Amino acid sequence: MLVTDSSYSYKADRLIKDFQGKYLNIEIDTTFCQISNISRDISNAKQHAISLMPAIVVQNFSNYPDQYFESLERKISEIHERKLQFLIESQSNYRVEVDREWVFNGTDVALPSQVRDTLALGLKFSIPLKGRKVPRIDIITEVENIILSREEYDGKTEKRAICTNIITNSVNAFPSGSKNFKI
Numbered sequence: 205m206l207v208t209d210s211s212y213s214y215k216a217d218r219l220i221k222d223f224q225g226k227y228l229n230i231e232i233d234t235t236f237c238q239i240s241n242i243s244r245d246i247s248n249a250k251q252h253a254i255s256l257m258p259a260i261v262v263q264n265f266s267n268y269p270d271q272y273f274e275s276l277e278r279k280i281s282e283i284h285e286r287k288l289q290f291l292i293e294s295q296s297n298y299r300v301e302v303d304r305e306w307v308f309n310g311t312d313v314a315l316p317s318q319v320r321d322t323l324a325l326g327l328k329f330s331i332p333l334k335g336r337k338v339p340r341i342d343i344i345t346e347v348e349n350i351i352l353s354r355e356e357y358d359g360k361t362e363k364r365a366i367c368t369n370i371i372t373n374s375v376n377a378f379p380s381g382s383k384n385f386k387i
Contacts (some may be wrong), residue, residue: 233335239285263376306324306326307320307323307324340371340375343371344371347364347367351363351364351367
């Protein structure tokens with residue numbers, strides 16, 4: 205009679221799983237013990253080698269990998285920074301000359317270069333957006349929030365109608381598949 209055919213198959217499966225778990229734990233303990241023994245042997249070999257060599261040779265030998273990997277890390281970092289800069293420049297379709305002297309900072313706070321460059325573009329600077337990338341829902345939400353935040357009650361419906369008309373005309377003039385979208 206096979207165990208799989210009897211009513212004790214659940215107990216047999218459970219016993220097999222328990223045995224497998226215990227066997228796995230024994231294997232893990234054995235492996236850990238072997239790793240500990242190897243680590244101890246390596247440490248003993250290092251101590252023996254250190255006792256046979258002059259101290260300066262040991263120091264240079266132990267510092268070399270750190271210096272090598274720091275140099276390698278610095279080179280890789282520079283390569284990635286150049287690649288990233290190239291990607292940023294290649295992805296931007298618009299090249300704009302910025303006159304940083306146009307911005308006057310009347311505060312004691314130092315402005316980051318990105319902020320200074322953005323301010324130097326002027327008040328009427330804009331970049332045409334691709335039709336699919338226009339946040340239409342955000343535009344409608346912002347318009348509604350601005351209208352609702354005003355205390356005056358008369359004229360809200362009229363302002364809402366004007367804004368809706370402008371948004372609708374823009375959407376119809378430049379549908380989602382068009383190249384440029386301007387409001």
